[in-house]
Amino acid sequence: MNRDFFREVFSCFNEINDDKQSRVVVISGAGKTFSAGLDFNDMLDMIGHLTTTGPEAGDVATKAKFLRNMIILLQNSFNSIVKCSKPVxxxxxxxxxxxxxxxIAATDIRYASNDAFFSLREVDIGMAADLGSLQRFPKIVGNDSLVREMAFTAKNISSAEAKQLGLISSVFxxxxxxxxxxxxxxKKIAVQSPVAVQGTKIALxxxxxxxxxxxxEFMANWNMCMLQSDDLIQASTATATRSETPPKF
Amino acid sequence: MNRDFFREVFSCFNEINDDKQSRVVVISGAGKTFSAGLDFNDMLDMIGHLTTTGPEAGDVATKAKFLRNMIILLQNSFNSIVKCSKPVxxxxxxxxxxxxxxxIAATDIRYASNDAFFSLREVDIGMAADLGSLQRFPKIVGNDSLVREMAFTAKNISSAEAKQLGLISSVFxxxxxxxxxxxxxxKKIAVQSPVAVQGTKIALxxxxxxxxxxxxEFMANWNMCMLQSDDLIQASTATATRSETPPKF
Amino acid sequence: MNRDFFREVFSCFNEINDDKQSRVVVISGAGKTFSAGLDFNDMLDMIGHLTTTGPEAGDVATKAKFLRNMIILLQNSFNSIVKCSKPVxxxxxxxxxxxxxxxIAATDIRYASNDAFFSLREVDIGMAADLGSLQRFPKIVGNDSLVREMAFTAKNISSAEAKQLGLISSVFxxxxxxxxxxxxxxKKIAVQSPVAVQGTKIALxxxxxxxxxxxxEFMANWNMCMLQSDDLIQASTATATRSETPPKF
Amino acid sequence: MNRDFFREVFSCFNEINDDKQSRVVVISGAGKTFSAGLDFNDMLDMIGHLTTTGPEAGDVATKAKFLRNMIILLQNSFNSIVKCSKPVxxxxxxxxxxxxxxxIAATDIRYASNDAFFSLREVDIGMAADLGSLQRFPKIVGNDSLVREMAFTAKNISSAEAKQLGLISSVFxxxxxxxxxxxxxxKKIAVQSPVAVQGTKIALxxxxxxxxxxxxEFMANWNMCMLQSDDLIQASTATATRSETPPKF
Amino acid sequence: MNRDFFREVFSCFNEINDDKQSRVVVISGAGKTFSAGLDFNDMLDMIGHLTTTGPEAGDVATKAKFLRNMIILLQNSFNSIVKCSKPVxxxxxxxxxxxxxxxIAATDIRYASNDAFFSLREVDIGMAADLGSLQRFPKIVGNDSLVREMAFTAKNISSAEAKQLGLISSVFxxxxxxxxxxxxxxKKIAVQSPVAVQGTKIALxxxxxxxxxxxxEFMANWNMCMLQSDDLIQASTATATRSETPPKF
Amino acid sequence: MNRDFFREVFSCFNEINDDKQSRVVVISGAGKTFSAGLDFNDMLDMIGHLTTTGPEAGDVATKAKFLRNMIILLQNSFNSIVKCSKPVxxxxxxxxxxxxxxxIAATDIRYASNDAFFSLREVDIGMAADLGSLQRFPKIVGNDSLVREMAFTAKNISSAEAKQLGLISSVFxxxxxxxxxxxxxxKKIAVQSPVAVQGTKIALxxxxxxxxxxxxEFMANWNMCMLQSDDLIQASTATATRSETPPKF
Structure with missing residues (x-):
């Protein structure tokens, strides 16, 4: 993952959010592995900006400003997955x-194959992770002790362990x-009412x-509007009348 | 579950909360199934109020006010289970x-039999759930990925899966x-000191x-009072003296 | 655990926090059992202060002040483990x-042997727990139903159950x-960059x-500074150059 | 103010909230003074319940439960003014x-005459105020130093001082x-669109x-619904066309 | 203010935020008046999108989605003033x-001339304000009673009243x-250390x-970095040595 | 103010907090002026630790750790005034x-004489204030515009302006x-019930x-205990019986 990758993720998920045809997104890796993390050469290039001869050379405060902006840019890339109203x-x-x-901490649903392994690798390169794992894990999984073990040692865990941790919902x-x-x-998500699905993601x-x-209170305010949608009337009528053809949204 | 059911739950749990004899509540279903969810006919009747000829006909804002009040009424019904100081x-x-x-997301302890299955069914009728599941699940279970899968697809999960999810503590x-x-x-809860049990529920x-x-800080303020209770003196004396007859509260 | 024990934990973890040599802490029990909880005689002695002839005798408010200070003192003892920037x-x-x-709810990583058992015992002595379990469990484990069952009944759970609950990461x-x-x-933690490890604990x-x-936002502010550390440069250079000798921090 | 008064306030403001005709409430005092605060005889009667021969006699915990319920009941009385969607x-x-x-800390707008004086009197009867002043003042006025002076000494402040404090908007x-x-x-409030006025109170x-x-975010969710109201169309059309007859809501 | 205006404010303040030369911004109105608020024709045009023949025609949920996006877009425009690290x-x-x-609720410092008047006008067009006044006023001024009077009646207040309210710091x-x-x-702000000024805005x-x-805690984390800036050394040395030439940042 | 001063404030207010005789504290300045702020020589000495030859020399992260600990130490000094349960x-x-x-932002009540002037001076030495002003001012005064003007320009304001700002309650x-x-x-505070006064400070x-x-909710939990105090009974009885001798606490 280099800076181009982060920019593309950001514009891609903003587009999907606005696109009226898209209803759900699946992310997978094309190569041998899902993701090896940051591209080191790009990272060293970025850090090079801060050296005495680089374009962002300066005192600690000048460098800090540059780094903070850079981190926020990368964070916003993955935040765009969370903010995208369609499930990922x-x-x-x-x-x-x-x-x-x-x-993947920013996605909604996580599947994995048997060969997969997971690692909070940042500590190995001398830094605390700042792109979402440490922030989202305490809220999406069920074993803080294992999360901390991963975070302090950069160890790998298997798919089976990831499932027990609560990170993955199914292993194949x-x-x-x-x-x-x-x-x-x-597909199952795509045939559901988008009003219902997207409201659910926002609520969660x-x-x-x-x-x-x-x-x-959030949900009462949301649904005072959304329960007036045509989708609800159509779907609840279909259910009440035990219609054989499913409603189409 | 129709509107009468919600009203009864509300008054029932308020009564139990105030009743000096009650110490713990067990909820189960009398029929073949624990609960099939909302009564559709009642729901359609309710929505009928909003049609052009119904008693709550009006513009979007008028309907929104009616719907918001209705949602809050139903939410308060299940909130009464959470607020009831006795374990449920x-x-x-x-x-x-x-x-x-x-x-059941509003209860304290959840058991299930092998034949049980669980489903966040609301998306199937074109709406986002608004009565507590989406609000409480992120805090009471340990696999957000599975919660979202359930919420977006309305799929059923078995008792075993519910246990692995962290929703159920025991399967029978x-x-x-x-x-x-x-x-x-x-019964085990009922013989404990009510001061201790109810303080524990409020703290959790x-x-x-x-x-x-x-x-x-909440707990320090609570216990500066409750550690002056007779129950504590009685129970800690019994423990310290290794009394054979258990203390009676 | 008597009052001396709590005072020692407090000063010990404050010292470790400030000590430049220490990088990680392991806590275990020397005897047959990890910990039997509060020392009852010490507790009865403490409560004795409040009796009519004790040094803190007085009305309900006077006793409350004494008890509140005592609770906060004990809470601060275990909080010092959480606040210690080194993993425990x-x-x-x-x-x-x-x-x-x-x-142990205040530690970072929890291991257990097969013979271990865990119990929220406070309800048995007529009080709601006030030293951290009820506050931290909802955030570190993945089954609220089981937590409440433990808290209301004081029952024992085994190591295997504790692992399924998400309290323990490995059983031996x-x-x-x-x-x-x-x-x-x-040891694995101790060879990592302290800047990275301690930043990770603070972030979690x-x-x-x-x-x-x-x-x-917290992490962006933290790393705008810490990404300027020598540890990062050393570690990321070692990784990028695929150096065979690991960096030394 | 005795217990009957608190009960009446509660049911009165709940009724006004639901009543479709009411749009705004004015509260004033009928006698020589706006309010002398709690009725002492009623309070002593209430405390009498707790004495050894009273109906709520018992240990500290039993009395605490009774008192907590009583306080919450009184708090809910004034909260009903805050929750009432119509301005008070x-x-x-x-x-x-x-x-x-x-x-009056629970009302929306406060006017006073020159002879008025204001006092946080609770400290004079040996208690910290628990019905809303200490909670709401830090958010509705602009001089915390004066608030604390009032709260610690029970001193009176005049209308002019109350205006400078930010408690009163006009003195007459x-x-x-x-x-x-x-x-x-x-009257000016009553002719405005109720959808707009009540949305404003809820938002503030x-x-x-x-x-x-x-x-x-709250307001974006609220207005995605309320901007579809007939009131908005009617009012904005009247403004855009510079209509001479004001819109009627 | 039409949609173009909001887009320009947004891109303008983002640019200023990134521009290394800019240090402070002054906003004033070119015409007879600072701002008359929303451009009604533009607003009616926008609402026109939602009519049966408009491009965003659809059910209540479709319109809600369009309106929510529109509101968030406008909110983000004024938020860019708040997020801009330079004082406005x-x-x-x-x-x-x-x-x-x-x-102006989104700016940092507010001055006014004697002829100025201020009005929360939205209620007059049948809507609750959603662009920041109702959200920021409770935190930046000192008289909630007057804020609510303005919000419910759309009345004008003078510069003098605005100063007493705490909205304006000086009247000319x-x-x-x-x-x-x-x-x-x-100018006085521009000669100060930008590191100090921008850190101050972020902290407030x-x-x-x-x-x-x-x-x-936020400030301790911020300053552990920023106290290493050259600006601090330069400024504090100048102060300590009572240098006659002011430091230049 | 040098490091000794901060240490003394800390231990002094902790002592007062625990001392059973003390009920209220008055702080004033002995010399020509209340306080000229930080002692520059001490500050430069402290910064000297960080230079290449100083005891805390090291990389950015090492210095950051030293500075963070130092800031927290100074913050805790003034926090001890806030946490002291007796009014200051x-x-x-x-x-x-x-x-x-x-x-003074950490004290409860602020008085000033006509000659007093107030200044957020930190920006003048190239830093953002980190000892409480920027954190507490937005909550204790009523004119955010003036606060920001002070914070960005280091300007002096007079006693009269400070009173209008809401920082001071009386000018002499x-x-x-x-x-x-x-x-x-x-004196007026000292004759009141300490239970009432200290509960009031904690609540505010x-x-x-x-x-x-x-x-x-905090206050309901607090008073379920404190309304059982002897002070309340004594004071309310004195009031109810219109006793001529004030109660003695």
Missing amino acids: IASVHGGCVGAGLDL SEPKEALEAALETA NYSRNHSDRDGL | IASVHGGCVGAGLDL SEPKEALEAALETA NYSRNHSDRDGL | IASVHGGCVGAGLDL SEPKEALEAALETA NYSRNHSDRDGL | IASVHGGCVGAGLDL SEPKEALEAALETA NYSRNHSDRDGL | IASVHGGCVGAGLDL SEPKEALEAALETA NYSRNHSDRDGL | IASVHGGCVGAGLDL SEPKEALEAALETA NYSRNHSDRDGL
Whole structure:
């Protein structure tokens, strides 16, 4: 992952968010591995800007400003996945390390094949992870002790361990199967009412960062509007009349 | 579940909260299934109020006000379970779908039998769930990926999967056994000091919506009072003296 | 655990926090059991202060002030483990009950041997736990139903159940093995960059008490400084050049 | 103010909230003074319940439960003013002390006549105020130093000082004028669009308890619905066409 | 203010934020009045999109999605003023109503001339304000009663009243003087260390949305970096040595 | 103010907090001026630690750690004033600048004489203030525009302006009078019930950092205990019986 990659993720998910035809996204890796994390050469090039002869040379404060802007830019790239109102499914095979793990922490549903392994690799290059893993893991998985073990040692965990951790919802024997299952789930999501699906994603994102009370008030305000949608009338009529042809949204 | 059901739940749990004799509640379903969720006919009747000839006809804002009040009324019904200072145990068999799942998300302890299945069904009728599941699940279970899969596809999960998800604490082979275990646990709770048990429920509810620091300060303020209770003196004396007859609260 | 123990934990972890040589801590129990919780005689002695003839005799408000100060003192003892910027690993064998459980809830990584059992014992002595379990469990484990069952009944759970709950990351057959594994993990942490490891602990502590957004902003501010450290340059150069000798921090 | 008064306030403001005809409320005092605060005889009667021979006699924990329920009941009475979606205007003359001050802290707009004085009187009867003043003042006025002086000494402040403090928006020479001005303002509010006015009150209440960001998101969700109201179309058309007859809502 | 205006504000303040030469911004109005708020024709055109024959025609949910996006777009315009790390000063003359008031609520320092008047005008067109006034006023001024009176009645307040409210820090007799004073203050800010000034703005923005504790922790993390800046060394040396030539940043 | 001063403030206010005889504190300056802020020589000495030959020499991260600990130490000094359960009154004359302003931002009640002036001086030495002013001002005064003007320009404001800002509750013609008034107020506070006064301070501190709801719940939990105090019974009986001798606490 180099800076181009982050920029593309950002513009891609903003586009999908606005596109009226898209309803769900599946992310997988094309090569042997899902993601090896940051591109080191690009990173060293970036850090090169800060050396005495680089374009961002200066005192600690000058460098800090440059670095803060850079980090926020990369964070916003993965935040665009979270903010995209359409569900995003990741299908992981091979390695998913460093920024790759930050990426899937921003998706909604995570599948993996047996050969997959996961690692919070940042500590190995002398830094604390800053692109989302450390922020989102405490809210999406169920074993803080294992998360910290991963974060402090950069160790790999297997798909089976990732499932027990609560990071992955299903493990498949082959990468191909994981991807097929992801596409199958995507299809099931795509036939549902977009009003219902997107409202659900927004509500779940909101709830994990707010109290129960705030979450419930949010939803009452949301649904006072959305329960007036045609989708609801169509779907609930179909259900009530036990219609054999499913409603089309 | 129709509007009467929600009203009864509300008044029932308010009564239990105030009743000096009650110490713990067990909820189970009488029929073949724990709960099939909302009563569609009642829901269509309610929506009928909003049609051009209905009693709440009007513009979008008028309907929104009616719907918001209705949602808050139903939310308050299940909130009364959370706010009830006495522990509430749910024993689930058969289906537990839609509003049924919202209901058990508001209880304290959840048991299920092998035949039970769970489904966030709302998306199937074209709406985002608004009665508590989407708000409470991110805080009470350990696999956000599976929660979202359930929420976007309305799929069923089995008791075993629900246990792995962290929704259920024990699975039993038969509905009868699940209920017996629930009653057994209820008995164990009932003999404990009500001051201790109710303080514990209030503290756990508070903690999941606040920071560690706020949670600890809450508890220091609570116990500066409650450690002066007779229950504490009685129980700690019994423990210290290794008394053979358990203290009676 | 008596008052001396709490004072020692406090000063010990403050010292470790400031000590430039220490990088990681392992806690284990020397006897047959990890911890039996509060020392009852000390507790009765403390409560004795409040009786009519004791040094803190007085009305309800006077006693409340004394108790509140005492609780905050004990809470601060275990908080010093959380605030210590170096990772703390607990290796548990035998019983880990009451205040012992509060203690490990404040550590970062938890290992246990097969013989270990865990119990939120406070309800048995007529009080709601106030030293951290009820505050931290909702954020570090993945099954709220089981947490509440433990909290309301004071029941024991086994190592295997604790692992499924998400409280423990690994179970070992013997106490000795658990401790060895803890020391092994400690070694792996100790060779990593302290800047990276301590930044990671601070970020994880912060994230579980704040929203994603606040967590990400926190980390951008932290790393605008820490990415200027020598450790990062050394480690990332070693990785980029595929150096065979690991960097030394 | 005795218990009957608190119960009546509660049911009165709940009724007004639901009543489709009401649009705004003005509160004033009928006698020589706006409010002398709690009725002492009623309070002593209430405390009498807790004495050894009273109906709520018991240990510290039993009394605490009774007192907590009582406080929450009284708090909910004044909260019903805050939660009522229609604006509430207080016109104060003479004394406004103790619970009287808690009451006006819950209203939206506060007017006073020259003879009025205000006092946080609770410290004089040996207690910290618990019905809203200490909670709402830090958010609605502009001089924390003066608030604390009032709270620690129970001193009186005049209308002029109250205006400088930011508690009162206008001072009038006579009680009658203050009331007339309040009624005049009420009329101006009553001719505005109820959708706009009530949305504004809900937004202001929300904003003072949440971050800017949360407040803005709340309003975007609210207005995605409310901008579809007939009131908006009617009012904006009237403004755009410079219609001479004001729109009627 | 039409949609073009909002887009320009957004890109303008993003540019200023990134521009290394800019240090402070002054906003004033060119015509007779600071701002008359939203451009009605543009607004009616926008609403026209939602009519049955418009490009965004559809059910309530479709329209809601369009409106929500539109509101967020406008909010982000004024948020760019808040997020811009350089101080922004508004110099107001004549009317400052509706969206004009939302705009100045997003600036840092507000000056006005005697002829200026301020109005939360939105209620007059049948809507609750959604561009920042209702969200930011409760945190930046000192009289909630007056804010609500303005918000519910759309009444005008004068410069003098605005100063007493705490909205304006200085009132000048003529528009020209207000602008000159704003430019004078801008100059004083421009000669200060940008590291110090921008850190101060970020800290103040953060503090009003977080607890004292969070605010202090934020600042400790910020300054552990920024106290290593050359600006600090230069400025503090100049002060300590009582240098006659001011430091240049 | 040098490091010794900060250490003494810390230990002094911790002692006062624990001391059973003390009920209220008055702070004033002995010399010509209340406080000139940080001692520059001490500060330069501290920064000297960080130079290449100093004891804390090292890379950016090493220096950051040293600086963060130092800032937190100084912050904790003034936090001890806020956390001290007894009210603290500041009587200001002459200059109150830089850290002097941070100090009074931590007190409860602020008085000043006519000759006093106030300045957020940190920007003048190239840094953003980090000892409390920027964190507490947005919550204790009523004119954010003026606060930011002070913070960005380091300008002086007079006592009269400070009163209008809401920083000071009373201005007196001479330093001596300000101090006498402070002592007079201290006496009035000292005769009140300490249970009531200290509960009030704790509640006000809590409220400004939490929502109304959280504030009210906090107070219900506090008073379920404190309303059982002897002070309440004594004071309310004295009031009810219109006793001529005031109750003695």
